[in-house]
Amino acid sequence: MGGLLARGELHHPAPCLHGRYAGRPDTEDLDRVRRFAAEVIGHVSAGRPGPMVGSRSDVFKPKRGFYDFVALVSTDGFLRFTLPEPRLDPARCNQCKRCAHECPMHNIKLQPHPTLGDACIRCYRCLTDCPQGAFGADWRLGNLAIWAFYNKAFERWFGDLKPGEHVD
Numbered sequence: 001m002g003g004l005l006a007r008g009e010l011h012h013p014a015p016c017l018h019g020r021y022a023g024r025p026d027t028e029d030l031d032r033v034r035r036f037a038a039e040v041i042g043h044v045s046a047g048r049p050g051p052m053v054g055s056r057s058d059v060f061k062p063k064r065g066f067y068d069f070v071a072l073v074s075t076d077g078f079l080r081f082t083l084p085e086p087r088l089d090p091a092r093c094n095q096c097k098r099c100a101h102e103c104p105m106h107n108i109k110l111q112p113h114p115t116l117g118d119a120c121i122r123c124y125r126c127l128t129d130c131p132q133g134a135f136g137a138d139w140r141l142g143n144l145a146i147w148a149f150y151n152k153a154f155e156r157w158f159g160d161l162k163p164g165e166h167v168d
């Protein structure tokens, strides 16, 4: 029927992403979401066929949008090559085991310090969630790769950034 793109503050650890869209979603975003929800209810209740009036046109082109392109290139091999593996600073680690519990891939064993296996998907949950800040990463290549995709020109090109919307 339609779609809404809502932005939220980014907590990804890559320097070019971290803190982007600070303060989003804001009251204006939330008003848009409420209006969108009301329009969905109206559309369904009235039994109207086809797309909703005023919906983002790009949601009806699912194979040509910015996020479809990102999904296409985000293969395991590409991500592991470009994005850095988290590295532990043992001096900071108090062996609380939190990272091992939080890793969605069960990729961290304590021996006695956390050691990463081969199944890392670069979600960085261990890095952002460690209370001691014991994990870090070398972002030199990864930051460049992420910045090359997540920039204003690229998003506008693929139609996911409307006039008046900005990326910083």
Ligand code: SF4
Pocket (backbone or CB within 6 Å): 088, 092, 093, 094, 095, 096, 097, 098, 099, 100, 114, 129, 130, 131, 132, 133, 134, 135
């Ligand atoms: S969460 Fe941090 S402090 Fe706790 S075991 Fe993992 S690296 Fe060490």
Ligand code: SF4
Pocket (backbone or CB within 6 Å): 086, 102, 103, 104, 105, 106, 107, 108, 116, 119, 120, 121, 122, 123, 124, 125, 126, 127
């Ligand atoms: S980055 Fe994610 S997948 Fe990789 S070890 Fe940390 S928590 Fe596990």
